[in-house]
Amino acid sequence: GQQVMQIPxxxxxxxxxxxxxxxxxxxxxxxxxxxxxxxxGHPVFLIQLVKSGEVKKQKRLTFQFGEAKKNSSLHITATQTTDVGTYFCAGQMTTDSWGKLQFGAGTQVVVTP
Amino acid sequence: DVKVTQSSRYLVKRTGEKVFLECVQDMDHENMFWYRQDPGLGLRLIYFSYDVKMKEKGDIPEGYSVSREKKERFSLILESASTNQTSMYLCASSLLGAGSSGVDSTDTQYFGPGTRLTVL
Structure with missing residues (x-):
């Protein structure tokens, strides 16, 4: 089954x-x-988080990696129509050494003007 | 800029046909990947390759095979296409070399535009 779950x-x-x-x-x-x-379109890389508890910002986007390195979040403030799309998280398991990623199912974002 | 190209944007095949999907990257990346994308399921890894002539099964390899004869080219083969293989197929590449643990940004994956395959 899917190892990385994404909601909503x-x-x-x-x-x-x-x-x-x-x-x-x-x-x-x-x-x-x-x-x-x-x-x-196709998936385009936004950001990578590596350290436990890490927080990174890209303009209105804030990314967080949990302390236990088992969860993450993406927070978007003041959503704009340009934010429309599907956002995927992708985790690299500690047991994988080939750069293989486990993708979540994605969050499809629809913005109403 | 990394460029990953795929041979077709749209492809229509009949059940039982042999299908080849080609992917080429121009950045000398070690790793290449084939995913299929279906609504509600995200990206599921079919096969990946970490070096020429080397391949590893992903999560859903059944019904597919791959070939990597040259570093820049990774082919996905459907030996006998079936209707349940109708999907969007995405190729990706990354710089990470074999045996690396990927703690830096070199394992970012760069995706091609995708091939929407319909099997009738």
Whole structure:
């Protein structure tokens, strides 16, 4: 079964509102990455988190890695129409040494103007 | 900029046909991956390769095979296409070499545009 779970699957947001998407792993991760896929496009790397408790920001996006390195979150403030897309988290298991990632099912974000 | 290209954006095949999906990357990356993407299931790894002529099964290898004769090219083969293989197929590459633990950003995966395969 899927080792990396992501919730919610869908997120409808009013423009200007904030929202958070969550990622949980059944096993400890060596690192976690986040990707964004625009409608009709392919996944594009956003950020990687490596350290326990790490927080990184990219403009209105805040990424967090849990203390136990088993969960992560992406928080978007003041959502804009350009944030539309599907956001995937992808974890690298500590047991994997080939750069293999376990992707979550993604959170599809729809923004209402 | 890393460029990953895939041979077709759209492909329509009939049940039982042999299908080849080609992927080429231009950044001398060690690792290459084939995923399929289905609604609600995210990206599921079919096969990956960490070196020329080397391959490893991913989570859903059944019904697929791969070939990596040159470092820049990774092919996905459907020996006998079936309707349940209708999907979006994404190829990716990453710099990480064999045996590395991936604690830095070198294992970022770069994706191709995808091939939407329909099997009738």
């Amino acid at each position: 699957q869908y997120q409808h947001v009013q423009e200007g509102e904030d929202f958070t998407t969550y990622c949980n792993s059944s096993t400890t991760l060596s690192n976690i990455q986040w990707y964004k896929q625009r409608p009709g």
